[in-house]
Amino acid sequence: MSIDATNLLAILAMALVTYATRIAGLFVADRLALTGRAKAAFDAIPPAVLVAVIAPTALNSGWPEAIAAAIAAVAAFRLPLLATVAVGVAAVVLLRGIM
Known part of the structure; x- marks a missing residue:
């Protein structure tokens, strides 16, 4: 198998651009003063990403998993993270075992 120089150059360029955007984000984030709606929007990103990753798997796995995901979601409003995970696993x- 041989590597085409054009493909290699394209891969390296994409890697460089990806790395540059990630590093730029770290430098720019320190200079942003978020207040009000912008802060609320940025605070909502982690839970939204978590739901986007977990929900399709939980809803496509079967009824026990879907019901357990709903139970864990309710527990998450009252319990810390480790306890919520324990409730979800249980x-x-x-x-x-029942179904």
């Missing part, structure tokens, strides 16, 4: 185990 719910999946129990529901798989």
Whole structure:
């Protein structure tokens, strides 16, 4: 297998641009003063990404997983992260045993 110089150059250029945008984000983020709606929007990004990753898997896996995900979501409003994970795991185990 041989590597074409054009393809290699394209891959390296894409890697450089990706790295540059990530590093630029770190330098720019320190200079931003977020208030009000912008701060609320940035604070909402981590939970939104987490839901976007977890929801399709939970809803396509079966009823026990979907119900356990709902139970864990409700527990997340009251419990810390580790306790929420424990509740979610216990719910999946129990529901798989029942169903």
